[in-house]
Amino acid sequence: MVFAATAKGFHCTGFEINSILTGYARVKSNWKGIPSSTASFVNQDFWKTDLSKYNNVTVFLAPGVMEVLGRKLEKELPDEARVIACRFPFPDWTPTATEGEGLDQTWAYDMNVIRKLSTQAAMK
Ligand SMILES: C[S@@+](CC[C@H](N)C(=O)[O-])C[C@H]1O[C@@H](n2cnc3c(N)ncnc32)[C@H](O)[C@@H]1O
Structure with a gap:
């Protein structure tokens, strides 16, 4: 969803509590060449955010x-x-x-x- 939204011009923050999935998203983002100012992924509980x-x-x-x-x-x-x-x-x-x-x-x-x-x- 974050990648789809950045492709439409949005700056996105993806919240994911599972650190393996957060890591995977960050690797994929780097691989796609998306700057962290456009898409960032945080390993954080959104209930506490x-x-x-x-x-x-x-x-x-x-x-x-x-x-x-x-x-x-x-x-x-x-x-x-x-x-x-x-x-x-x-x-x-x-x-x-x-x-x-x-x-x-x-x-x-x-x-x-x-x-x-x-x-x-x-x-x-
Ligand atoms: C239905 S899956 C969606 C997975 C993925 N985002 C996607 O779009 O295919 C829900 C995801 O929300 C994450 N999640 C559940 N509770 C969360 C919380 N409190 N804070 C952050 N992420 C949470 C789960 O670890 C899981 O990966």
């Missing part, structure tokens, strides 16, 4: 963590942030768009929309 400086967040995790991850992102991300979920959607969020199907389905969410809907729901 403040994500507030990111405007675009793409996640490919597991169904069991999506609800609680949604709450973390709602607290931390700026209003203009966009979140892409791969394979497993956020159960409580309404997507702005979706692409693909089956194992390749992705959902896009805009934080300003998510916050607006959650405020409206709280007022009912």
